[in-house]
Amino acid sequence: MTEILAQDRRGGDAGSAERVIDHPAWPALKDAVEEIRPWQSKDGSIDFGAEGAPTRATVELALGRVISAVEELSPLLSHDAAYHRALVADLRRWADGGFEVPDFLDSLLAFQPAQARADGLQHLVVFPMYTQNGNPDRNLEAVVLRVVWPDWLAELERTRFDNPLFLGITFEDFTSGYDTNSAVLFPETIAVREAPERFTWGAIFCDREAARFRKVTEAAVDILRLGLPEDVRAMIGDQARCQQAFVLWDMIHDRTHSHGDLPFDPFMIKQRQPFWMYGLEELRCDLTAFKEAVKLEAEGVAQARDVQYAVIFDRMFRFPVTGERVRNYDGLGGQLLFAYLHQHDVVRWTDNTLHIDWDRAPQVTNQLCAEIEKLYRDGIDRPKLVHWFAAYELVSAYLAPHPGSTWAKGPDALDLTQPPRKLVDDVLPDEFPLSMFYEALAKKLKGVIASTKGITARSARSAESMSAAKDASVEPTLAAGAA
Template sequence: MRAASEITKLDLPADAASLLEDQSLAERTFVMWDIIHDRTHMRGDLPFDPFMIKQRMPFFLYSLEELRCDLTAFRESVKIQRGFDARLAAGEELTAVEEQMRSTGKLVQYAVIFDRIFRFAITGSRVRNYDGLGGQLLFAWLHRKHVLEWRDVELSFDWEKVPDAVVELGDAIDQLYWESIDRPKTVHWLKAYELVSSVVTPNPASAWAEGLPREVLAGPPKGYTDLVMDDEFPLSMFYEALEKKMKPVIESTVGITASDA
């Protein structure tokens, strides 16, 4: 995160910067995020086995599921923070535990955004990298909502508008899930692709982007998955440049544990 902010000339808010200096604070933040994330796999309008065990599906379905759980953690953290902020504004005093929940709720929001767009998007290979695609999707969504800007070779966020924009993406995925309970599996796949490709540009050689042949549409699900490219959604020019500069930093962290940090 420190390297990414320096490379992109991102001016970190003071509370976000605190995550870089305090390991225990970072650990507590990620624990809160992860507890909500893992629980979410079994909650909500799920049109499939929440852990998708032994199911062969296009990798972008896994992207949406992991991102759905992250954005649920984000949404719940916004609720927690805003709820306590409202109490403070009304003149109430918070207990030490409540204040910790309030401050950690805000940090979870930073963690989800920065880990997703700076680490997930450019780690691993480009072969069906569903976590990478989730990071790309979040970045592109925020850019299209004009709450993230890359201008004059500098990255900036409109932090006042970020929470609602992120929650809006989570709502779009939740709506897809809710509608897909009444749909055949392959139609759910097509609608999921429609959502992702409306934000992240597909590979120009993509059969899915062009429109699957009628014989594939009328055939078994295997035909659908066989035509998904390994890198169905290539990196944007922004990420191609960022990946080259971040690669040594990312590789240097391999094998590091909390006790090493």
């Protein structure tokens, strides 16, 4: 099994098909979509009465080019034929209905990428949608992607981490909504008349995650003067290796949302809760991936140790200082991991240098995971509000609450005659502010994090090549000057 897992063999026919983005119909499709997007309102409709609005005939011409391009590209992707037929029908119905709020439920139901996961398989996806952590409006988007499903990952999913809806994917090309920080393709973001009874897939772009991780981690390591084992340094320098780590991390994380001692809605999408509850849920899933990676490493799985480094570094360096400080639950999870490791002497900040006890890091990280799991297990026997306070106590044991926090004062400071969802209004937008350490780090990493907007493996390689060429061109000058 170890020998199989150590390989990253690309599937045969799936990876060798003609690249969709090399076909002349792809740039034609992109241009037509980009023409339509600015005409759309937040809900995806087009208001022809608005100032500067196009004529209906103009929009119909642009949409016709979208349809023609999809029909021209579809023969390259026979596995998506049913989806593309439904897509064309939805596009035409949108036009026939006067470009009101789009409804692409039929094509969404026809798109079933998780039913035939094959490494390197291409998909052409067109939907009106918002992009999570990207564009909040339901604009028309087009994206070409490839599935990441190497044999070793398929074997782990089949035998150990059953997750039939999960897709690891990489970008080939995309329209403006993905020239953002979005690294997911989720069906719930698509404009439909009604939500389907159940979603049948969920996809995460491991190439963007890996490229972003590498750039931010390299900068943080340099800023913090963190000494790295040679193997870790090699991993951070290798995009393909990092992608393998992220696709394994993502598969286990995604699965964990529906495994363990859980609330009735593990994703908490339909519940109004304090944002630290969301932060603990996301951190629980990440730390479960870490815990499983420790086991897999002991069994000889080549990608498992890299997952551990990816979880620790991404959570500690990028998450706390990314995004606004308004209900930033991912940032909170990163702050909590760092504080926990610091207060258990795994992470030390001395002489303006960060030190990590690599030998103790797995044990103590798993210890935090166990504390969160116990919180969940005990929560099954608690009323909701009592559970929220127990979670607050766990977080505030390691992170200092805002001095103006009402929740920090305890139950007596809250109007407990109100339903729990109303008490969420008493949570401060930044209930657990950044520490002085993170305030300083945020200033130094701000530009690097901003530069990762829209990053892909291809753009990262291009930037690295330009940097290497620049360095090479400078060397002769320096040498001549020294002489």
